[in-house]
Amino acid sequence: MGRVLVNGIPVEQVSVMDRGLAYGDGLFESIRFVGAVAPLWSRHMQRLAEGCRRLQIPLPDASQLWAEALEVSRHLAHSVVRITVTRGQGERGYALPSRPQPSRVLAAFAPPALVDENLDRGLDLRICDLRLAEQPQLAGIKHLNRLEQVLARAEWCDPAIAEGILRDTRGLVISATMANLFARIDGELLTPAVDRCGVAGVARAELLAICPQARIGEMTLEALLRASEIFLSSSVRGILPVRSVGERTFQPGPSTRELQQHWRNLGFSREQAG
Amino acid sequence: MGRVLVNGIPVEQVSVMDRGLAYGDGLFESIRFVGAVAPLWSRHMQRLAEGCRRLQIPLPDASQLWAEALEVSRHLAHSVVRITVTRGQGERGYALPSRPQPSRVLAAFAPPALVDENLDRGLDLRICDLRLAEQPQLAGIKHLNRLEQVLARAEWCDPAIAEGILRDTRGLVISATMANLFARIDGELLTPAVDRCGVAGVARAELLAICPQARIGEMTLEALLRASEIFLSSSVRGILPVRSVGERTFQPGPSTRELQQHWRNLGFSREQAG
Numbered sequence: 343m344g345r346v347l348v349n350g351i352p353v354e355q356v357s358v359m360d361r362g363l364a365y366g367d368g369l370f371e372s373i374r375f376v377g378a379v380a381p382l383w384s385r386h387m388q389r390l391a392e393g394c395r396r397l398q399i400p401l402p403d404a405s406q407l408w409a410e411a412l413e414v415s416r417h418l419a420h421s422v423v424r425i426t427v428t429r430g431q432g433e434r435g436y437a438l439p440s441r442p443q444p445s446r447v448l449a450a451f452a453p454p455a456l457v458d459e460n461l462d463r464g465l466d467l468r469i470c471d472l473r474l475a476e477q478p479q480l481a482g483i484k485h486l487n488r489l490e491q492v493l494a495r496a497e498w499c500d501p502a503i504a505e506g507i508l509r510d511t512r513g514l515v516i517s518a519t520m521a522n523l524f525a526r527i528d529g530e531l532l533t534p535a536v537d538r539c540g541v542a543g544v545a546r547a548e549l550l551a552i553c554p555q556a557r558i559g560e561m562t563l564e565a566l567l568r569a570s571e572i573f574l575s576s577s578v579r580g581i582l583p584v585r586s587v588g589e590r591t592f593q594p595g596p597s598t599r600e601l602q603q604h605w606r607n608l609g610f611s612r613e614q615a616g
Numbered sequence: 617m618g619r620v621l622v623n624g625i626p627v628e629q630v631s632v633m634d635r636g637l638a639y640g641d642g643l644f645e646s647i648r649f650v651g652a653v654a655p656l657w658s659r660h661m662q663r664l665a666e667g668c669r670r671l672q673i674p675l676p677d678a679s680q681l682w683a684e685a686l687e688v689s690r691h692l693a694h695s696v697v698r699i700t701v702t703r704g705q706g707e708r709g710y711a712l713p714s715r716p717q718p719s720r721v722l723a724a725f726a727p728p729a730l731v732d733e734n735l736d737r738g739l740d741l742r743i744c745d746l747r748l749a750e751q752p753q754l755a756g757i758k759h760l761n762r763l764e765q766v767l768a769r770a771e772w773c774d775p776a777i778a779e780g781i782l783r784d785t786r787g788l789v790i791s792a793t794m795a796n797l798f799a800r801i802d803g804e805l806l807t808p809a810v811d812r813c814g815v816a817g818v819a820r821a822e823l824l825a826i827c828p829q830a831r832i833g834e835m836t837l838e839a840l841l842r843a844s845e846i847f848l849s850s851s852v853r854g855i856l857p858v859r860s861v862g863e864r865t866f867q868p869g870p871s872t873r874e875l876q877q878h879w880r881n882l883g884f885s886r887e888q889a890g
Contacts (some may be wrong), residue, residue: 343649346632348632351751353629354631354632354633355627355629355630355631355632356630357628357629357634357725358620358622358628358700358721358723359628360637361766362637363636363637363700363702363721363760364644364760365629365640365760365761365762365763365765365766366639366640366702366760366762366763367762367763367766368762370638372708374730388852397763397767398770405640417823420679422708424708426637426638428633428637431768433648434696434698434725434728435728435794436762436766436769436793436794437769437770438764438766438769438770443793447632449632451707451708454708454709460737472753473751474751474783475749475750475751475754476750477764478747478751478768479745479764480749480763480764482695485763486637486639486640486711486763487636487761487762487763488638488640488641488761488762489639489640489641489671489754489759489761490708490751490753490754491639491710492635492639492671492703493671494710494752494835495710495711495712496711496712511750512806516800519784520709539712540748578708599882604807
């Protein structure tokens with residue numbers, strides 16, 4: 343871990359009374375920096391604002407977050423800055439504090455190591471048993487209640503398996519455990535809706551903005567398994583081709599390569615990938 | 617807040633790297649103490665052990681928790697001791713740490729003030745709009761992912777409304793926001809199942825153990841509204857009669873009074889209620 347600022351102060355602890363710890367009552371963003379540049383900063387701030395609105399948490403000042411993000415990451419040529427915003431300290435009980443004073447925690451990390459072979463040939467995925475619960479009031483935002491992802495990721499420890507596919511209670515494909523998912527099915531580029539469960543990824547939003555032909559919709563597992571190409575999107579890890587889902591194998595396709603090029607053009611060059 | 621111990625040390629902070637903060641990756645128990653006596657201690661430890669098993673968190677030593685609970689509460693004649701157990705510190709990412717070192721936080725609080733009138737005449741309840749999502753892998757245990765309860769409790773701020781009724785996505789009654797619910801319907805004492813959502817309360821477990829005639833089953837809102845009596849159970853607040861649910865009014869009934877007496881017999885006398 344690099345530097346940490348808690349409410350602007352260089353400490354590495356939060357109060358045990360913070361509702362982030364007590365109830366997971368908050369939000370986070372993991373933002374890829376290349377030096378002092380964060381190509382997707384404004385999309386992260388947009389999602390954070392939507393999360394604060396939905397959870398009724400006062401929105402921190404974006405320019406203050408930016409200054410603090412630069413401060414914690416300035417000794418790293420490449421970094422991931424995690425911004426955690428909680429409802430702040432509270433007494434016992436779920437009721438909202440009458441005068442909330444949100445906490446903000448900024449911490450810089452070295453980016454995850456990306457193996458060239460994974461970016462070229464693709465990742466091996468499994469299908470997780472855990473089914474995401476349907477909670478429209480929490481779907482899409484990046485809140486701190488992440489036990490479903492923790493349990494899904496705990497389903498395997500084989501390091502050859504890079505990711506797991508998450509389905510909802512109806513069996514529809516939603517995403518991977520820490521990335522969104524796109525697939526070309528019957529000629530159409532499709533990504534699952536995240537309005538009942540799942541996270542509306544910042545990289546997903548970027549891809550949807552530059553691919554007007556991509557469609558948001560329902561994706562069955564059967565449809566996924568007959569896709570002509572599959573890739574994952576992650577604001578931290580970029581565009582990751584999928585080589586296999588369980589027994590079924592895939593080849594990286596033209597959309598994958600085109601969007602990987604777009605990713606590099608944004609400023610996330612391969613050399614910068616950790 | 618009274619005293620705090622974090623991993624046995626008298627500090628009031630946890631690391632920002634704690635997975636309890638990062639993902640709500642942990643569990644808690646709120647335990648009512650009368651001096652150095654906690655009548656439901658063993659039931660709390662039983663639920664904590666079940667939660668640790670389900671989340672694959674190493675179980676803390678119960679005798680150490682007991683010693684620390686006495687330590688944080690010893691200056692209070694009456695207290696609620698919150699025990700929080702998290703998976704401990706971790707690097708970025710959902711994958712379980714290879715050598716988890718769970719964190720434990722013990723903090724003592726004054727018990728909530730209970731108004732005599734509420735214990736006598738009963739509480740006024742509303743029906744919450746939020747629907748609990750169905751996640752069998754997290755149902756029943758007292759984990760730290762509590763945004764649903766926070767959002768449900770945020771639906772009202774009228775201090776005359778003491779609690780809200782939570783339903784699942786199918787519309788079935790599950791519980792209140794911070795207590796379990798029992799109702800006598802068609803002569804039968806019924807409490808909703810908590811195997812798809814909701815929390816298996818320690819007070820609920822106590823009541824089920826001493827009321828062999830009580831049944832766990834599905835409860836529609838329509839059935840609840842024609843109950844002859846309704847009460848809430850909370851290990852911290854005891855047995856609370858319900859006086860109204862929205863427009864519909866109720867009288868505390870014989871089961872409510874009998875179980876309030878049982879509660880006092882356990883050692884939670886009314887005078888001790890904060």
